[in-house]
Amino acid sequence: MRIGVVCEGPTDFVVMRSFFAKDLRKDFGPIDFQIIQPALDNTLPGGWSQVLYWLENNPPENRSSLYLKGQSLFLRENEDVKFDALIFQIDTDIIGEEGFEKFCRDRGLTASKPVEPDRRADLIRGILVSISSRSSIGEAIGASEVPIAIVEACETWVVAAGISDCNAEAMTAEETRNNFGKVFARLSGQKERKSYKNINKNVKSRKRICSKLCEEATPRGRAAHYDLCLEHIQQAIRGT
Amino acid sequence: MVSACFSTGITAPELAKKGLRQSRPALIKSAHKGMRIPHTLELTAKFDYDIEYKCNLTARDGDDSLHFHSESCAFKSERQFGRSGNGDRVQGKPLPRPAAKNRGLWDQTKASTNFPEELLAEVDEFARYRIYSPQTDYLRGVKPSSAYDEPVGLHGEGLPEAVADIIGQYKGEKSSEESSKEATEIIKEITSLTLNLAFLPGWTHAFRVGRMDPDLVPPELNRSTANVLYFVDHFMHEKRNTLSAYDSSEGTLFLLFMAVILCHKDAPRAFAVDNIDSALNPHLTRTLIEAIIRVSQRTVDPNMGVGAKQVFLTSHNPTSIDAFDIFDDDQRVFVVHRDERGFTKCDRLAPAEGMTRDDWAKRSGGKTLSQMWVTNQIPYINGSTRINPNGLDL
Numbered sequence: 001m002r003i004g005v006v007c008e009g010p011t012d013f014v015v016m017r018s019f020f021a022k023d024l025r026k027d028f029g030p031i032d033f034q035i036i037q038p039a040l041d042n043t044l045p046g047g048w049s050q051v052l053y054w055l056e057n058n059p060p061e062n063r064s065s066l067y068l069k070g071q072s073l074f075l076r077e078n079e080d081v082k083f084d085a086l087i088f089q090i091d092t093d094i095i096g097e098e099g100f101e102k103f104c105r106d107r108g109l110t111a112s113k114p115v116e117p118d119r120r121a122d123l124i125r126g127i128l129v130s131i132s133s134r135s136s137i138g139e140a141i142g143a144s145e146v147p148i149a150i151v152e153a154c155e156t157w158v159v160a161a162g163i164s165d166c167n168a169e170a171m172t173a174e175e176t177r178n179n180f181g182k183v184f185a186r187l188s189g190q191k192e193r194k195s196y197k198n199i200n201k202n203v204k205s206r207k208r209i210c211s212k213l214c215e216e217a218t219p220r221g222r223a224a225h226y227d228l229c230l231e232h233i234q235q236a237i238r239g240t
Numbered sequence: 241m242v243s244a245c246f247s248t249g250i251t252a253p254e255l256a257k258k259g260l261r262q263s264r265p266a267l268i269k270s271a272h273k274g275m276r277i278p279h280t281l282e283l284t285a286k287f288d289y290d291i292e293y294k295c296n297l298t299a300r301d302g303d304d305s306l307h308f309h310s311e312s313c314a315f316k317s318e319r320q321f322g323r324s325g326n327g328d329r330v331q332g333k334p335l336p337r338p339a340a341k342n343r344g345l346w347d348q349t350k351a352s353t354n355f356p357e358e359l360l361a362e363v364d365e366f367a368r369y370r371i372y373s374p375q376t377d378y379l380r381g382v383k384p385s386s387a388y389d390e391p392v393g394l395h396g397e398g399l400p401e402a403v404a405d406i407i408g409q410y411k412g413e414k415s416s417e418e419s420s421k422e423a424t425e426i427i428k429e430i431t432s433l434t435l436n437l438a439f440l441p442g443w444t445h446a447f448r449v450g451r452m453d454p455d456l457v458p459p460e461l462n463r464s465t466a467n468v469l470y471f472v473d474h475f476m477h478e479k480r481n482t483l484s485a486y487d488s489s490e491g492t493l494f495l496l497f498m499a500v501i502l503c504h505k506d507a508p509r510a511f512a513v514d515n516i517d518s519a520l521n522p523h524l525t526r527t528l529i530e531a532i533i534r535v536s537q538r539t540v541d542p543n544m545g546v547g548a549k550q551v552f553l554t555s556h557n558p559t560s561i562d563a564f565d566i567f568d569d570d571q572r573v574f575v576v577h578r579d580e581r582g583f584t585k586c587d588r589l590a591p592a593e594g595m596t597r598d599d600w601a602k603r604s605g606g607k608t609l610s611q612m613w614v615t616n617q618i619p620y621i622n623g624s625t626r627i628n629p630n631g632l633d634l
Binding site for chain 1: 589591592595600603604606612617619620
């Protein structure tokens with residue numbers, strides 16, 4: 001089983017791969033997650049814009065032919081490298097960013113600024129559905145594609161997995177940063193601090209932390225939108 | 241290798257003349273983990289006019305040369321010649337004495353046998369097949385030329401003389417009296433098309449072949465070369481605008497070399513060029529291959545006496561495949577890779593069964609083949625079966 005990932009950056013990929021692989025393993029066995037985007041070169045920036053540009057530049061028929069199993073462009077295909085499902089990820093913390101709002105306006109999409117986590121996730125998911133040329137989330141899932149909105153950033157899922165009695169998706173950016181720092185410190189054998197200025201974005205560290213967290217818990221049952229993403233991936237794989 | 245079997249032999253020097261790398265014979269055979277190393281190397285080939293050829297070559301550890309173990313050739317299902325443990329036979333008759341083991345039966349018997357004309361023409365033409373791999377030092381005339389088969393050596397030896405020939409060919413100097421006016425015109429057109437390749441890099445608009453000029457040719461140039469290629473650089477002052485091959489661009493020399501092997505009357509009609517993209521930028525690589533395709537589409541006509549009919553190319557440059565129309569059965573792209581067992585596979589790159597050009601446009605998302613190559617969307621083209629396209633250690 002292979003899942004292709006179009007995401008904002010390497011740390012998002014590492015977090016999704018670690019937790020999804022653990023939570024999907026029981027039903028589907030080991031899953032090989034492969035990053036498709038960011039990919040092109042060392043000049044392009046990462047982030048939400050490249051996810052949306054990638055979707056615009058790879059229309060549905062192209063995505064299904066080149067990336068999904070059972071679809072063919074060439075006479076002889078290598079099914080081993082094709083995917084059972086694709087996931088497209090963007091964090092909700094981009095809502096309100098000027099560049100994002102302009103991107104949406106230029107394409108006739110609403111760029112409102114909801115506050116509630118549910119509405120923020122709905123907004124990002126809706127934009128992913130629209131830019132990926134699908135009419136609904138159901139149609140996307142039926143085509144083995146899963147739009148994923150992480151509330152607010154992938155560190156939210158690390159916090160949810162690392163601290164059992166918290167509502168990670170309702171935290172402010174500062175609360176997420178501090179709690180992420182604490183989880184990171186605990187799993188790294190460091191002394192916890194009251195507050196943290198930055199989030200450690202090192203990919204190797206993120207791999208190590210997520211790997212240790214998976215031995216304890218995942219965000220499953222602790223972050224509503226993580227559970228929803230998981231459910232959508234299961235549906236996409238099963239074709240329901 | 242099959243061409244060598246039809247030609248003057250399969251010893252190391254003979255194979256080298258074909259452009260084949262001279263590995264130790266025993267190393268040519270497959271030797272994969274968990275599998276028995278075969279006793280022989282089997283080759284089979286099919287040609288036009290219902291010609292089939294098969295041979296088994298032996299190569300034991302320590303052998304300095306390959307040897308024929310068995311060989312057979314049929315024309316329209318009738319066996320023409322063959323050898324095995326039961327002896328050597330040509331058109332059903334045993335040979336008066338055993339054939340040499342390191343030379344094919346074709347080359348040893350064709351002079352004394354009445355083979356059908358179509359078989360003679362087809363096999364003799366293929367016997368001239370060779371693999372060119374042009375090298376800058378030879379193209380510039382820096383390295384001394386050893387003996388080579390006309391019109392030009394495998395690495396570019398004798399390029400000035402060969403270019404002089406095709407300039408003459410373009411001017412009609414060597415057309416035979418029997419050639420029709422139409423045939424002469426076509427030859428002129430093809431020669432012009434190929435000679436114009438040298439102008440593609442854009443810095444020169446004229447070239448000629450002349451005697452060595454010590455004012456223009458540095459002492460490093462091989463003094464044994466009688467003739468030298470000269471180019472006019474149209475960006476330079478008119479008193480200083482002539483450059484010898486030594487000072488000119490590598491790409492221009494490579495393109496002239498290609499012009500020679502594509503249209504020279506003595507060039508083999510079927511040949512290979514290793515690394516067609518060497519010395520050329522991605523755009524020129526594509527343009528050159530498009531020119532090769534255009535020439536071979538014209539010269540495949542059996543009435544055409546000159547020009548490449550079938551060209552095999554290797555390339556590692558993505559834009560090379562943009563030159564091909566993979567819907568056209570006469571233009572074929574093969575992806576060479578090794579499978580999970582280490583076996584070398586040669587898969588044809590073609591559209592899925594039943595696909596129309598409109599389907600292709602939609603499903604490819606308007607991407608060119610080169611774009612699909614660099615984003616790893618062409619099966620097996622980047623070798624490994626499981627590639628992380630961005631190379632990140634994730």
